[in-house]
Structures are given as C-alpha cells and as structure tokens.
Amino acid sequence: MPGVLELQGLTRRYGSITALDDLSFSVPAGEVVGFLGPNGAGKTTAMRAVFGLVDLDAGSVTWNGATVTQAERRRFGYMPEERGLYPGMRVREQLQYLARLHGLGATRAAAVAGAWLERLGIADRAEGRVDALSHGNQQRVQLASALLHEPDLLVLDEPLAGLDPAGIDAVGDVLLEQARAGRCVLFSSHQLDLVEHLCESVTIIDHGRLVVSGRVDDLATRGQRRLVVRVEGDRDGRWAQGLAGVAVSEVTGGAVRLVLDESVDSDDLLRTAMRAGRVNEFVFERRRMSEVFREATA
Amino acid sequence: MKAAVIVLVGAAIVAVRLWLRRRSRRGGTATRRTAGHEGAPLLGDVGLVAGREIRERVRGRVFRVGTLLILLGVAAAIVIPTLHGGPPPPQRVGVVGTLSPRAQAAVAAVGASLGTTVHLVEEPSRSSAGQDLRAGRLDVVVVEGRALVVAKPIDPSDTSTTARLVRTLAAALGLQQAYQAAGLSIAQQEQLAHAGPLPVTSLQPSTPGTTRTTSVVGVILIFVMLTQYNTWILVGVMEEKANRVVEVLLSALRPLQLLAGKVLGIGLVAMGQAALIVAFALVLAKAVGSDLLHGTAPVELAAALVWLVLGYAFYCWVYAAAGSTVERQEQIQSLAFPLSLPIILGYVVALVTAGSGNVTLFVRVLAYLPPTAPFLMPVLVGLDRVSWPGFVLSVAITVLGTIVVARFAAGVYRRSILRSGRVRVRDALAGRAG
Numbered sequence: 152m153p154g155v156l157e158l159q160g161l162t163r164r165y166g167s168i169t170a171l172d173d174l175s176f177s178v179p180a181g182e183v184v185g186f187l188g189p190n191g192a193g194k195t196t197a198m199r200a201v202f203g204l205v206d207l208d209a210g211s212v213t214w215n216g217a218t219v220t221q222a223e224r225r226r227f228g229y230m231p232e233e234r235g236l237y238p239g240m241r242v243r244e245q246l247q248y249l250a251r252l253h254g255l256g257a258t259r260a261a262a263v264a265g266a267w268l269e270r271l272g273i274a275d276r277a278e279g280r281v282d283a284l285s286h287g288n289q290q291r292v293q294l295a296s297a298l299l300h301e302p303d304l305l306v307l308d309e310p311l312a313g314l315d316p317a318g319i320d321a322v323g324d325v326l327l328e329q330a331r332a333g334r335c336v337l338f339s340s341h342q343l344d345l346v347e348h349l350c351e352s353v354t355i356i357d358h359g360r361l362v363v364s365g366r367v368d369d370l371a372t373r374g375q376r377r378l379v380v381r382v383e384g385d386r387d388g389r390w391a392q393g394l395a396g397v398a399v400s401e402v403t404g405g406a407v408r409l410v411l412d413e414s415v416d417s418d419d420l421l422r423t424a425m426r427a428g429r430v431n432e433f434v435f436e437r438r439r440m441s442e443v444f445r446e447a448t449a
Numbered sequence: 450m451k452a453a454v455i456v457l458v459g460a461a462i463v464a465v466r467l468w469l470r471r472r473s474r475r476g477g478t479a480t481r482r483t484a485g486h487e488g489a490p491l492l493g494d495v496g497l498v499a500g501r502e503i504r505e506r507v508r509g510r511v512f513r514v515g516t517l518l519i520l521l522g523v524a525a526a527i528v529i530p531t532l533h534g535g536p537p538p539p540q541r542v543g544v545v546g547t548l549s550p551r552a553q554a555a556v557a558a559v560g561a562s563l564g565t566t567v568h569l570v571e572e573p574s575r576s577s578a579g580q581d582l583r584a585g586r587l588d589v590v591v592v593e594g595r596a597l598v599v600a601k602p603i604d605p606s607d608t609s610t611t612a613r614l615v616r617t618l619a620a621a622l623g624l625q626q627a628y629q630a631a632g633l634s635i636a637q638q639e640q641l642a643h644a645g646p647l648p649v650t651s652l653q654p655s656t657p658g659t660t661r662t663t664s665v666v667g668v669i670l671i672f673v674m675l676t677q678y679n680t681w682i683l684v685g686v687m688e689e690k691a692n693r694v695v696e697v698l699l700s701a702l703r704p705l706q707l708l709a710g711k712v713l714g715i716g717l718v719a720m721g722q723a724a725l726i727v728a729f730a731l732v733l734a735k736a737v738g739s740d741l742l743h744g745t746a747p748v749e750l751a752a753a754l755v756w757l758v759l760g761y762a763f764y765c766w767v768y769a770a771a772g773s774t775v776e777r778q779e780q781i782q783s784l785a786f787p788l789s790l791p792i793i794l795g796y797v798v799a800l801v802t803a804g805s806g807n808v809t810l811f812v813r814v815l816a817y818l819p820p821t822a823p824f825l826m827p828v829l830v831g832l833d834r835v836s837w838p839g840f841v842l843s844v845a846i847t848v849l850g851t852i853v854v855a856r857f858a859a860g861v862y863r864r865s866i867l868r869s870g871r872v873r874v875r876d877a878l879a880g881r882a883g
Contacts (some may be wrong), residue, residue: 235698237505
C-alpha cells in the first residue's frame with residue numbers, strides 16, 4: 152500500500168565522525184525525490200537506515216506514521232550503492248530467489264523475473280552467470296532486483312552511475328513510471344541535470360544535516376528573479392543601466408543578464424526595453440539544480 | 450556379481466544426482482507463497498536461503514569432484530584388500546625319506562589350521578628336493594621327518610602362508626619327536642596333541658580390531674567433513690560480505706534468518722554427502738565381502754553420524770561469525786588456522802586413542818568438551834569405554850554449548866556483516882551494526 156516515508160531526527164556517529172546529524176525529511180507517495188549531497192554527506196547511511204542496515208544513535212524511520220516493521224521492509228525495494236549480486240549465480244535464478252525473499256510465490260517470482268528481464272533488454276542473458284554480464288547489464292539486473300515485488304517504496308543509491316545514455320533513459324523511465332503508479336521513489340545521484348529532469352522534489356544534505364528540501368520548481372525560482380534580455384542595436388545593455396532595483400550581472404553576445412529586486416515590475420521593465428529598441432529575447436531564467444546544490448553545500 | 454553391485458551403486462548415485470538436479474530446476478514450486486507475506490513462518494525464509502545454498506553447492510564442481518574422489522577413495526579402501534585377499538595358495542611340501550602317518554597327519558592339520566591345503570611330494574633325494582625348492586616347485590622340504598629345508602631364510606616378521614606353515618610345522622614335528630623320545634604311549638601323545646591353552650581373562654574388555662577400524666573411519670570422516678563444510682561457511686559468509694549481496698538480502702531478511710539458512714543449507718549438503726558415503730561404503734563392503742566394516746554394530750556407526758551432526762552444529766556458528774568479520778581471501782587464511790586448532794587437537798588425540806586403546810583422563814575430559822567431543826566420543830564408543838549415561842551427558846553438554854555459541858556468534862555476525870573491511874574484535878563483540 153503506498154504511503155509516506157518519514158525520516159525523523161536520524162543521528163549516527165562513527166567515532167568522531169557524525170554521518171547523520173538530526174536528519175529529517177519525507178518521501179511522499181507518487182513522487183520521485185532526488186537525494187543529493189556531496190560525497191560523504193551521509194546519503195548512503197540514511198538510505199541504509201531505511202532498511203535497518205544501520206544501528207542509529209537517535210531518530211526513527213516511519214512508514215505511514217508508524218515505525219517500519221520487517222514485514223513492511225519486504226515491501227520496499229533497495230538498490231545499494233555498492234552493487235550486490237551473487238556473481239556465480241544465473242541471472243534468472245538470482246532474480247527469482249530475490250523475488251521470493253520479498254514474499255512472492257515461485258510461479259509469480261518466475262513470471263516477474265522474466266518480465267523485467269524482457270523490459271530491461273537482458274532476456275537473452277537470463278541463463279548466464281551474473282559475472283559474465285557487462286557492468287551496465289549487471290546494473291540493470293540490480294535495478295530489476297529492486298523492482299520485482301512491485302515495492303511500495305523504492306530506494307536507489309546512485310542508480311544512474313556507470314550507465315550509458317540509453318541505460319540512463321531506461322532507468323529514468325522506470326522511476327517515473329513507478330512514481331506514476333503511486334509509489335514513493337527516493338534516489339541519490341550526482342548527475343544534477345538528470346535529477347532536475349526526473350524529480351518533483353529534492354532533498355540536499357551536507358555533513359549529515361539537511362540543508363535544502365523542496366519542490367524542484369520552487370527551488371528553481373526561489374530568491375531573486377533573473378532575466379535575460381536581448382535588445383536589437385544595444386549589445387552592451389545600456390538601456391538597463393541605472394534602473395532602480397535592477398542589477399546587470401552579465402553582458403554576453405548582445406544579451407544582458409539582469410537580477411531584479413522584488414519591487415521591480417517586469418512589465419515596466421519590458422516597456423523600458425522596447426523603448427530602447429526591438430526586443431528579441433525576454434526570458435526569466437530558472438536556477439539550475441547545480442546552482443542550487445552549490446549554494447546549499449558551499 | 451561384484452561388478453553388478455558396483456554398477457548398481459553407481460546407478461543409485463546417478464539417480465540421486467538427477468533427482469537433485471530436477472528439484473533445483475523446479476525451484477521448489479511446491480511451497481508457493483502469496484505476496485504480502487506478513488506472518489510467514491520463520492523457516493519459510495530460512496528454508497529459501499537454505500534451498501539456494503543446497504542448489505548452488507550441489508551444482509558446484511568442487512562438490513561433484515570432491516564427492517566423486519571421496520567415493521573413489523572409499524571404494525579403493527574396500528575393494529583393493531579383497532583383491533589381494535582370497536584363499537591362501539596351496540603349499541607343496543617335499544618329503545625326502547619316510548614320513549610317518551602321524552607326521553603326515555600333523556602336516557595336513559597344520560595346513561588346515563592355516564586355511565590352506567598341503568600337497569606332499571615325494572622326492573628321491575635331498576639334491577633333487579633342493580633343485581625343486583630353488584625352482585619354486587616346492588615351498589618346503591621335510592628331510593627324514595627330522596629337518597626342514599627352505600629356499601631362503603624366513604624372517605620372524607614374515608606373515609606369508611609359507612612362512613607360517615614352516616614355523617608351525619617345525620614346532621609340530623619337533624614336538625612329535627620329543628614325545629617319541631620321551632617314550633610316551635600313542636594315547637598319551639594324542640592327549641598332548643590336543644592340549645588347548647587356558648582361557649585368559651582381562652580386567653579390561655577386549656577391543657576387536659574391526660571396531661577400532663570403524664571408529665577410525667568415523668573420526669576421519671568427521672574430520673574431513675567438518676573441515677570441508679566449515680570452510681564453505683567461512684568462505685561463503687566472507688564472499689556475501691565482500692560482494693555486498695548481503696546488503697540486498699538483509700533489506701528483506703533478518704541477519705539471523707540469513708545465517709541460519711546458510712548453515713542449515715550447507716549442513717544438509719554435508720549430511721547428505723555423509724549419508725551417501727556411508728551407504729555406498731556399507732553396500733560395497735557387503736557386496737565384495739570386505740571385512741572393513743564387519744563387526745560394526747549399528748550403534749557405533751550411528752554414533753559417528755550423531756557426532757558429525759553435533760560437531761557441525763557446534764562449529765558452523767563459529768565459522769560463520771568469523772567469516773562475517775573479514776572480506777578478503779588472505780584474511781580468511783589468517784583466521785582458518787586458529788579456528789582449526791581444536792579440530793586438529795580432537796582429531797589427533799582421537800586417532801592416537803583409537804590406535805592405542807589407552808583412554809587417559811585427558812582423553813575423557815576432551816570427550817566431554819563440545820569442541821573435541823565430536824572426535825573423542827565416537828572413539829570411546831568404538832572402544833566400548835563409555836556408558837550410555839556418559840554418552841548422553843556429552844551430547845547434552847555439546848547441545849548446550851552449541852546454543853551458547855550460536856547466540857554469541859549470531860551477535861558477532863549481526864554486528865560485523867554490514868561493516869566494510871576487517872572488523873576489530875572490540876567492534877565485533879560489542880559494536881553496532883552498519
């Protein structure tokens with residue numbers, strides 16, 4: 152049953168290092184949530200905590216408001232950062248085995264394993280050993296192992312790492328499809344453009360602490376508005392000099408990039424530009440996820 | 450007949466293999482479960498893990514080749530002695546001069562006592578008898594009923610039929626001469642000839658050689674199998690940790706379920722292999738008439754199997770816990786030796802005790818300690834030097850010890866299996882998981 156995953160006050164110390172520092176955030180149903188942070192920020196520790204793989208110093212993980220039980224964890228799907236499969240086991244058998252560990256009967260396990268092998272384009276390797284597969288195909292098998300039992304929650308640690316563009320598209324499609332089916336999807340990645348493309352919301356942590364959390368659209372438009380204007384015959388942006396509440400941050404190739412105060416009316420600004428000449432471009436600029444990330448973790 | 454039985458045993462092994470393979474293909478469809486799974490029995494998941502272990506191990510080349518080699522070794526140990534056995538060759542005794550009917554009867558009686566037949570060959574002269582001896586046409590020559598001649602000196606340690614015939618014949622004919630020289634009547638000579646030894650009673654019960662053989666075979670089997678299967682557990686746990694599949698498994702299972710499934714699966718493979726070896730040995734020994742397993746009371750064989758199970762149950766937890774603290778092959782090697790010390794101690798003391806029959810206080814103490822009892826107790830049973838209450842007490846101590854060790858090992862495993870790299874003793878004993 153779809154629900155809400157909540158991490159509340161997670162704290163984990165390793166000696167003098169604090170991996171998680173009172174970390175709290177939630178993953179709502181039907182959304183793809185990007186989980187971002189620099190290396191060593193605590194993403195993997197937090198994800199492992201969801202599955203009880205880490206003994207916490209403080210905090211709790213809840214599902215629909217109650218502490219996660221073992222039975223509920225079976226209904227979660229997990230793709231760890233350090234990929235783990237039995238290298239000598241045959242691909243199909245491995246998937247069937249993992250499906251059965253998640254509570255599927257033998258017949259159903261065989262059916263879903265076959266379906267995912269087809270879906271991810273590795274059906275022809277189903278009877279081969281896992282260690283005979285390429286890195287990318289092993290990655291696909293690993294992803295399939297997290298999806299076999301139609302999990303209520305999907306937690307994927309760096310699922311895009313090491314994939315070719317086709318593989319990235321395939322994984323991205325799967326994540327969106329899972330979210331559309333009403334499931335919770337949490338995944339970590341350093342590929343910020345893809346995160347921006349795939350996620351409805353992101354959570355950014357640093358040194359084990361939450362630094363930014365919110366919807367991608369809100370984060371992209373939060374703070375001072377930025378505007379790119381191109382006026383014919385005014386390659387240096389002289390028209391914008393000295394306007395109240397308007398700062399020229401950059402002039403490149405005939406386009407001027409402006410930062411607007413809240414008091415500035417963009418309609419007035421457009422009229423001012425039009426008086427200076429023909430306006431070829433007048434675009435509000437969204438903040439890239441990489442900018443949000445750098446600001447948050449600076 | 451022998452060949453037919455060997456073929457039958459081979460066919461039985463092939464049938465078992467095919468059955469196992471078909472089961473592995475079927476993937477245990479009999480135990481279908483529904484999605485959702487809440488409230489599923491603990492053994493359901495343990496059984497799944499055990500089933501995977503059994504399928505993968507039995508399918509592995511190491512197991513197949515290893516089992517085949519052990520069976521070949523057992524077959525060789527049983528069949529080869531019977532090929533060299535059989536009835537002793539008939540003996541040809543040359544007679545120079547006359548040999549009294551009484552002496553001829555003595556020669557035949559000596560031959561019969563050695564389980565062989567004796568052919569008397571009259572020789573015209575001592576020189577012709579010497580020629581036949583040298584040519585190998587005769588085994589021994591009796592000269593005038595007063596002296597024996599052989600081709601080569603007979604070593605006192607020589608146990609060949611000819612050597613034993615010569616020694617016994619020399620004594621028997623010498624006695625006959627002495628009786629005659631003493632002037633004894635025929636009746637008196639008959640009386641003396643049938644003199645039997647006095648019965649000798651020992652304060653300690655006797656130890657038949659075949660029983661010792663059985664207990665030694667049992668101890669060797671226990672040692673080989675404990676070493677092999679404990680190593681499987683050690684390496685298997687280490688590999689699951691090293692390739693991080695454990696992270697995926699433990700997202701759905703509790704550590705104890707994974708651990709229990711692994712030791713159960715490998716244990717069932719071990720017991721299956723042991724049962725196959727014992728059954729193969731019994732059938733083959735019976736078929737070829739080997740005396741290797743003769744005199745084996747069923748209880749002694751059962752005792753060896755009981756202690757194989759108990760020994761595995763005790764050590765499997767120790768090896769699993771040790772495997773969870775390392776993640777590289779060279780780290781395994783540094784662990785394997787200290788872990789195997791109590792096994793080697795028990796094994797060596799057991800073999801020495803079985804060979805000497807000398808049960809010291811040290812041996813008795815070891816027979817009641819869980820790490821060494823699996824080796825010493827079967828030997829004490831083989832030597833008939835332990836009472837039923839003593840046997841049961843040792844079993845109870847080992848079971849209790851196993852429970853304590855399993856609880857301790859499960860804690861070490863839980864704390865260590867999710868930590869990367871080699872886990873320090875302090876963290877393994879009292880740290881936290883992950």
